Amino acid sequence: MLTGTTAVGIWAGLQSLLQGASFTDLTHSFHPGQPHFPAFPNEVREALFDVEKGDGFTAHRYSIVGQWGTHVDPPSHFIRGGRTLDQIPVEEMILPLVILDITDRVSGNPDATPVLKDVQDWESRNGAIPEGAFVALRTGWSRRWPDPEAMANRDAEGLSHTPGWSQEVLAFLIEQRSVAAVGHEQTDTDPGLATSMQDFSLETYVLAQNRWQIELLANLDGLPEAGAVVVATWAKPLGGSGFPARVFAIS
Incomplete structure (x- = not known):
């Protein structure tokens, strides 16, 4: 148990550390009609009580799938026996932030994905990606939010052209650098050409x-590629397979 002196010391130290720091909200505000995975239903929101209509308080009922807006996917989302949201410890919710930026490439080719040289170049500038990091893929795609058609970017044949991760980069990050988590601006981990074929490998x-x-993710523009911290939090549903998250960076 923390003593009063220890607790004050931690807070004082944190205040000193955060003095002059910048806070960037990496979270979209979710709402009905926003971009989402096409197989999921739209959000339904109902005001059960409303102070604007004379009630003593306002309370909404939300009907949403867990994967709604800026959200967290735990292992159990795809993997039998995988960790559920309540099994991810809070120690994993504040991590060093690494940003891989392929925005320029995406502006000329919406199907672009990162390559291993992007990681090698990052490490030549900043040193090895730290173990337990959160690696975010910056593509500029969140500028299209909240337009569902712009986010999906489908051609005349219905194929989605959106950026995504690549197997070689993810394998390196996880198997060689032991990162804790990844994130991205688009709807899916896999690029649009893959998800159009129901490929979520x-x-x-x-x-x-x-x-x-x-x-x-939102608002990755302007963040440093190294040196920042990400805080990712979410509700704690027992056995939860996904939920809207509140994510922010400190730089």
């Missing part, structure tokens, strides 16, 4: 390695 790989991920 990259997401399956991440979750099968007992990692978790955050989808539909």
Whole structure:
């Protein structure tokens, strides 16, 4: 148990550390009609009580799938016996933030994915990616939010052209650098051309390695590629397979 002196010391130290730091909200506000996985129903929101209509308080009932808006996917989302949301410890919710930036490549080719040289170049500038890091893929795709058609970016044949991760990069990050989690701005881990064919092998790989991920991140623009911290939190449903998350960076 913390003594009063110890507790004050921790808070004082944290205040000193955070003085002058920048806080960036990496979370979209969720709402009915937003972009989402096409097989999922839309959000339904109902005001059970409303102070604007004379009630003593306001209370909403939300009907949403767990994978809604900026959200967390735990291993159990795809993997039998995988960790559920309540089994991910809070120690994993504050992590060093690494940003891999392929925004320029995506601007010329929406199907772009990261390559191993992107990681090698990052490490040549910053040193080895730290163990237990959260690696976010910056693509600029969140600028399309909240337009569902712009986010899906489908062609005349119905194929989605969106960026995503690559197997070689994910394997390196997880197997060679032992990162704790990954995140991205688009709807899926896999690029759109893969998900259009119902291929979710990259997401399956991440979750099968007992990692978790955050989808539909916002506001990655302007953050440093190294040196920041990410805080990712979510509700704690027993056995939960996904939930909207609140994610922010401190830099």
